[in-house]
Amino acid sequence: MQEDMSFKNLISLFRSMRFGLTLLGILGVLAVIGSTIPQGQSEAFYRMNYSEGRVRLIMALGFNNIYTSLYFKSLFMALCINLTLCSILRFKDILKKANGLSYSKEEEKIESLSIKGIEKPDAFIKEKFNSWGYGQIKTRQEGQRTVFYSKRLSIGYFGSWLIHLGLLIVIIAYSYGQYSNFSAAVYGIPGAVEEIGDTGLSAAIRDFRIEFGAGETINQYYTELELLDQEGIPVASGLLYVNNPFRYKGYSFYQTATGWAAGIKAFKGNAAIGDQLLYEGTTYIDEAEGIALQFNKLYPDYINTSSGMSTVSQLPNNPKILYSIFYQGSRVDMNVVSPGEIINWQEYQFALDNINRYTYLQVNKMPGKAAALSGALLIMVGLYFAFYLKPRHVVAVVEGHSLSFYGHAAVRGKNVFNSVNTGLGG
Amino acid sequence: MMLENQSFNFALALYIFSLVGYLCFFTLRKEKYAVYGSMLVKFGFLFHTLSLATRAVEASRLPLSNQYEFANSFAWGIAFSFIAFEWRYKLKLLGSFVLPLLLLVAFYAAMQSKEIMPLMPALQSKWIVVHVSTAVFSYGAFAIACGVSIMYIIRDRLREDRFINKHLPNLRVLDIISYRAIALGFIMLTVVIVSGAIWAERAWGRYWQWDPKETWSFITWIIYAIYLHVRLTKGWKDKKAAWFAVLGFVSIIFTYIGVNTLLVGYHSYAIFLGFRWV
Numbered sequence A: 001m002q003e004d005m006s007f008k009n010l011i012s013l014f015r016s017m018r019f020g021l022t023l024l025g026i027l028g029v030l031a032v033i034g035s036t037i038p039q040g041q042s043e044a045f046y047r048m049n050y051s052e053g054r055v056r057l058i059m060a061l062g063f064n065n066i067y068t069s070l071y072f073k074s075l076f077m078a079l080c081i082n083l084t085l086c087s088i089l090r091f092k093d094i095l096k097k098a099n100g101l102s103y104s105k106e107e108e109k110i111e112s113l114s115i116k117g118i119e120k121p122d123a124f125i126k127e128k129f130n131s132w133g134y135g136q137i138k139t140r141q142e143g144q145r146t147v148f149y150s151k152r153l154s155i156g157y158f159g160s161w162l163i164h165l166g167l168l169i170v171i172i173a174y175s176y177g178q179y180s181n182f183s184a185a186v187y188g189i190p191g192a193v194e195e196i197g198d199t200g201l202s203a204a205i206r207d208f209r210i211e212f213g214a215g216e217t218i219n220q221y222y223t224e225l226e227l228l229d230q231e232g233i234p235v236a237s238g239l240l241y242v243n244n245p246f247r248y249k250g251y252s253f254y255q256t257a258t259g260w261a262a263g264i265k266a267f268k269g270n271a272a273i274g275d276q277l278l279y280e281g282t283t284y285i286d287e288a289e290g291i292a293l294q295f296n297k298l299y300p301d302y303i304n305t306s307s308g309m310s311t312v313s314q315l316p317n318n319p320k321i322l323y324s325i326f327y328q329g330s331r332v333d334m335n336v337v338s339p340g341e342i343i344n345w346q347e348y349q350f351a352l353d354n355i356n357r358y359t360y361l362q363v364n365k366m367p368g369k370a371a372a373l374s375g376a377l378l379i380m381v382g383l384y385f386a387f388y389l390k391p392r393h394v395v396a397v398v399e400g401h402s403l404s405f406y407g408h409a410a411v412r413g414k415n416v417f418n419s420v421n422t423g424l425g426g
Numbered sequence B: 001m002m003l004e005n006q007s008f009n010f011a012l013a014l015y016i017f018s019l020v021g022y023l024c025f026f027t028l029r030k031e032k033y034a035v036y037g038s039m040l041v042k043f044g045f046l047f048h049t050l051s052l053a054t055r056a057v058e059a060s061r062l063p064l065s066n067q068y069e070f071a072n073s074f075a076w077g078i079a080f081s082f083i084a085f086e087w088r089y090k091l092k093l094l095g096s097f098v099l100p101l102l103l104l105v106a107f108y109a110a111m112q113s114k115e116i117m118p119l120m121p122a123l124q125s126k127w128i129v130v131h132v133s134t135a136v137f138s139y140g141a142f143a144i145a146c147g148v149s150i151m152y153i154i155r156d157r158l159r160e161d162r163f164i165n166k167h168l169p170n171l172r173v174l175d176i177i178s179y180r181a182i183a184l185g186f187i188m189l190t191v192v193i194v195s196g197a198i199w200a201e202r203a204w205g206r207y208w209q210w211d212p213k214e215t216w217s218f219i220t221w222i223i224y225a226i227y228l229h230v231r232l233t234k235g236w237k238d239k240k241a242a243w244f245a246v247l248g249f250v251s252i253i254f255t256y257i258g259v260n261t262l263l264v265g266y267h268s269y270a271i272f273l274g275f276r277w278v
């Protein structure tokens, strides 16, 4: 018995609105903290930017990764339990409210009259109801009283229920998506064929174009993509650009970035020792020789100004490559060269040529998107119901010779607000 | 450019005079000043609309895509909501409380660079149009709710003041007006968040990744959700709900101004680069 009581208490705590709102409040406070402390950085980063004490606090409380922390997830989980309990337990009451009738004589009285002179009270009531914009009339007997009533917008009672259900769906769909998210990247210059993680698919980059707008600003980046299966047979193809991902069987391909790539040729003496494609920011490494060349940056329209190296535009009018050479692990040379120009370092020669823009595509598969979207739609529909479909009714009570009307009669064109409008000044 | 700037400055001046009118009404307690205030704000709104329309024509798109344009539209949204609510509910004193908020945002706009820049690839989306234009109206409605809630708090404090009692509606009415404004703002804020998520999914592949701007819209949403529930619960006083409405607007302002200036995230990338580079 004792246990039964405490279980009931627990349920009523978990289902209560106050508990739900407290959870929301805590989530809000944590979100504030998470937005002020940069997330997902290394400990060294925090050491650079915060005092010793604060770093310890951040690390101890996991404030460096709040949104993926166990307590943040647990709070959402508790919110889900709260919303589920509350939605289940409230549903019967809502149905009852929507189907039944409850009115208060004190608050809602419209008028009272005597039915002595009225020939057909039923018709009179019907006419009155109709004039207020109410159609279907129901009756019921309450002891000596006959009650006529008509209701409108009862569906509004379901508004808050739909909102909470929608919210629940969004949280669950989002969590599921985070949990089973697949993410990979493919990049390359036109002609490249790259495997996409372990999906068994390959991405063939057929073309990559940049569209320039006024003043050489970049208007759009386009990649023509073809997907190949394990046998190399095309299964889908299409054009993708920023804000227009290419989708295939749940996988979405996003135009995420671009950069330059160049072919690198390496020689020792007069013998070729290497030939490959090198992306901006990456390094050609010859382990056997202990030598490496890093392609630091490409300036498409090079200019040397007093404040350093820069580019006049994004067009390859005067391309220069900034490179570094490493030997046995230390940097031994750094300079800019034109494409094709020979770089000499001791007995080694390098040439960077055939510069090309490469396209960088992010590949994602995040299940639950459609569910999250339907949850969001439910929330919006629910909000509309809750705010703009306020349920209304009119009631006529016949008792002996008296006829009284109750409810929200001041309907057509007016609204509830006008009945409390009297307090307005001026 | 000339026409746009001049009409904006004109609008700003008219708003200031309008606020002076409303404040005179509040302090000298003569009704005619409120009439002047109301007239001036409407003229201000006309010039403001002209300024935005000129820019839209010059840029061949809606003026919704950088700090200046959005601040300007945001101020326009507040002016629009103010005129609508003043007209609908005949609240003469509302101007003294909402115009300072309007001017705050308009001055912030005036401080921003007005240069017309071409749209970055990431910003070329119909979802961002939905996203930002609903934000304008949502924030406008919340500004009204904030003003009305401050009136509520004052009315609650100065129950005995005769002028206040004559010109401020009773608490129940103020509460209903603030609720109406928040209901409207809240639905639109939800549309703002959902359309933003759809846009983010199309542009970056993640519909929600807790970047500071997203996070602050979530925080704002929570504050107003708490407001809506506090109003429903009998045990809690309405005054608390009024404070939540004020807090909500502070959060709106922070989401808009604070996040851009104090915190970093993808949205600022979106403004400056429009494109993430590896």
Ligand code: HEM
Pocket: A015, A016, A017, A018, A019, A020, A021, A024, A079, A082, A083, A086, A160, A163, A164, A167, A383, A386, A387, B221, B222, B225, B228, B229, B232
């Ligand atoms: C951010 C999350 C939430 C949002 C956006 C939300 C939204 C709403 C809205 C708009 C209403 C109707 C208010 C009105 O008609 O004025 C409502 C009512 C209600 N909410 Fe929530 N809610 C949220 C979370 C919660 C939680 C966690 C609980 C906890 C159980 C809860 C319990 C209730 C209850 C009991 C009602 C009253 C329903 C009624 O009287 O018809 N809500 N909610």
